[in-house]
Amino acid sequence: MSTTGTFVFQQPLNYRDGARVQPLDGGHSEDVYEPATGRVISKLLCSGEKEVDLAVQSAKAAFKVWSQLSGMERSRVLLEAARIIREQRDEIATLETINNGKSIFEARVDIDISWQCLEYYAGLAGSLAGEHIQLPGGSFGYTRREPLGVCVGIGAWNYPFQIACWKSAPALACGNAMVFKPSPFTPISVVRLAEIFTEAGVPKGLFNVVQGGVATGQFLCHHPDVAKISFTGSVPTGVKIMEMAAKGIKPVTLELGGKSPLIIFSDSVLENAVNGALMANFLTQGEVCCNGTRVFVQREILDAFTKEVVKRTQKIKVGDPLLEDTRMGALINRPHLDRVQGFIKQAKEQVGKVVWASECGGPASSSSSSSLCALLLGNCTDDMTCVKEEIFGPVMSILPFDTEEEVVERANNTKFGLAGGVFTRDIQKAHRVVAALKAGMCFINNYNISPVELPFGGYKSSGFGRENGRAAIEYYSQLKTVCVEMGDVESVF
Numbered sequence: 001m002s003t004t005g006t007f008v009f010q011q012p013l014n015y016r017d018g019a020r021v022q023p024l025d026g027g028h029s030e031d032v033y034e035p036a037t038g039r040v041i042s043k044l045l046c047s048g049e050k051e052v053d054l055a056v057q058s059a060k061a062a063f064k065v066w067s068q069l070s071g072m073e074r075s076r077v078l079l080e081a082a083r084i085i086r087e088q089r090d091e092i093a094t095l096e097t098i099n100n101g102k103s104i105f106e107a108r109v110d111i112d113i114s115w116q117c118l119e120y121y122a123g124l125a126g127s128l129a130g131e132h133i134q135l136p137g138g139s140f141g142y143t144r145r146e147p148l149g150v151c152v153g154i155g156a157w158n159y160p161f162q163i164a165c166w167k168s169a170p171a172l173a174c175g176n177a178m179v180f181k182p183s184p185f186t187p188i189s190v191v192r193l194a195e196i197f198t199e200a201g202v203p204k205g206l207f208n209v210v211q212g213g214v215a216t217g218q219f220l221c222h223h224p225d226v227a228k229i230s231f232t233g234s235v236p237t238g239v240k241i242m243e244m245a246a247k248g249i250k251p252v253t254l255e256l257g258g259k260s261p262l263i264i265f266s267d268s269v270l271e272n273a274v275n276g277a278l279m280a281n282f283l284t285q286g287e288v289c290c291n292g293t294r295v296f297v298q299r300e301i302l303d304a305f306t307k308e309v310v311k312r313t314q315k316i317k318v319g320d321p322l323l324e325d326t327r328m329g330a331l332i333n334r335p336h337l338d339r340v341q342g343f344i345k346q347a348k349e350q351v352g353k354v355v356w357a358s359e360c361g362g363p364a365s366s367s368s369s370s371s372l373c374a375l376l377l378g379n380c381t382d383d384m385t386c387v388k389e390e391i392f393g394p395v396m397s398i399l400p401f402d403t404e405e406e407v408v409e410r411a412n413n414t415k416f417g418l419a420g421g422v423f424t425r426d427i428q429k430a431h432r433v434v435a436a437l438k439a440g441m442c443f444i445n446n447y448n449i450s451p452v453e454l455p456f457g458g459y460k461s462s463g464f465g466r467e468n469g470r471a472a473i474e475y476y477s478q479l480k481t482v483c484v485e486m487g488d489v490e491s492v493f
């Protein structure tokens, strides 16, 4: 391994009123691991109800100041935060790699997408506006786009810094404050984001971080002064978040799991289709919600595609995520590795003729690492567990198909609806197929690129609400209608 053992993580990990703080009522403490080595890199003190309340009150006070600024004033601060992130890109990416296990190459891309997200919403902040509507007799109405108040962000462990930016950038651009709770597995980089916001000039308390797990998340969701919850994570937790939000009539954005289809027609440019399938499956060791893990390949090119994808997968460099040429690092932790390997074992049992392209299952670098080589499952059928359930690991299932009609029906036969992709040279077919896919984020002739200008979010059990793009503004603001009478009041009484 390279030199991660020397990296010092600053404590404490909560952030409130513009500074790192110890939680007032820190309950139990949890170890935070470096997935690639199994080394304990930090201790996490889980915040209790009092600390959550302090963070919300601090955000409430900052909201009063921030929400009164003009969009242009907010824009300048967000642009400065984007600039600092860009300047500290490598350092933040290193934190992310050590705490998450993804390759440094990918972590740098995540950080780039993060500052781009801040720049994008800084650009929109100055033009957030309502409309003017003419009414009879010279009367008129107008709408004001107003912030919601204190928004809560609850993040997953696969994109810790990027998720925090995808939530905070539109929230802050609209004039809200945010209290963010990262996953207890990846608490480190979000605190850096909080420091950067302060350095950029947001009022103290505008972006606070509370650390903890389920209980801390529940205190946040139940807090009466919280106006909105934006959640990224699993479907079962999404259900619980919605239940808690329902009690307080709080709007929610849910970015949940997926089991997305990638459809490769026989007229595709084979090299592009293979590249697309790799992009759709192996980023962040396969721990990506929108991955196209059900790869439907038209039978005419099944052999050629499989041969090429096998060749390319075998060349993926798995190992120490801090090395420049590594492309797949370690899964988040041992229990998750065990879960992924459980799916693989079951797949082997369910179908005797599964084609295994590469298999080095188990630790790639040290006994405490959770690295796993990429796996390809050929000749899969729709009823296999590995084809139905989200594995969240580097496992691609290849499913042969014959006709367009058949593949669209099979692609949609899932409770999820986060993403989908199609590779073909036939422009009409491409648009016809994506129009028929029941998924929120569709790709034609590419997969898993994340331009911040495009809205992202799911259909069906993959959630609702949108992140990124102009659409996210709708989810972090509310519309006030003002009706103005220019004449006398005609009473019916």
Ligand SMILES: NC(=O)C1=CN([C@@H]2O[C@H](COP(=O)(O)OP(=O)(O)OC[C@H]3O[C@@H](n4cnc5c(N)ncnc54)[C@H](O)[C@@H]3O)[C@@H](O)[C@H]2O)C=CC1
Pocket (backbone or CB within 6 Å): 154, 155, 156, 157, 158, 181, 182, 183, 184, 212, 213, 214, 215, 216, 217, 218, 221, 232, 233, 234, 235, 237, 238, 240, 241, 255, 256, 257, 258, 288, 289, 390, 391, 392
């Ligand atoms: N849609 C996506 O982007 C992601 C989906 N997932 C899916 O979720 C699975 C498990 O990943 P986890 O991070 O363990 O997901 P999770 O849903 O258990 O946790 C996500 C976040 O919610 C918090 N949380 C958990 N229970 C809560 C509750 N009752 N109230 C409030 N907050 C709560 C967690 O502390 C964490 O910050 C993955 O295997 C994958 O299938 C995971 C990460 C991202």
